[in-house]
Amino acid sequence: MYKIKDFYIKNIYDIKGKKIGIVEDLYLDFFHEKIIGIKVASHKLFSKKNYIPMDMIIEIGKEIITLGIEQYDGLEFKKIKNMEVINTLGETEGVLEDIIIDARDYSIKGIIISSGIIDRLINGKRVLLIKECILGEKYILYRGKSKIKLKTMPHRLERQYGI
Structure with missing residues (x-):
């Protein structure tokens, strides 16, 4: 079991090892009772891509490894x-x-x-x-x-x- 605070400030990397950013928050679907993705605080100034869907995450450990990043706006914790x-x-x-x-x-x-x-x-x-x-x-x-x-x-x- 995780808590929300277990995700905050974790580094996020793509499969090539390039740092994408850090976890800023989690997007959730309260009605369907699930976490749908991670909100990314990117180190790029004008990047609109701020979302990693949970099905694109390969590993969650000390860092998070993902296949990619998208744009999204939804309910944040x-x-x-x-x-x-x-x-x-x-x-x-x-x-x-x-x-x-x-x-x-x-x-x-x-x-x-x-x-x-x-x-x-x-x-x-x-x-x-x-x-x-x-x-x-x-x-x-x-x-x-x-x-x-x-x-x-x-x-x-x-x-x-x-x-």
């Missing part, structure tokens, strides 16, 4: 980061911080939300399944009714309390 997540009762669940991505097919499995700095330190972050969320223009609607709550806890609390 940065546009929805820090978007408010509310439930069906209109109560705020938190804000979007990160996305959990399956390493095999780049599908989005869940979103990570938190409800503030103090709450994050005490309770950790919550993980919501993407299937239970609907992306709107102003907020993300969480329709989940599950009694199971997934959390990510700060590492020092896990060690300190043996959680």
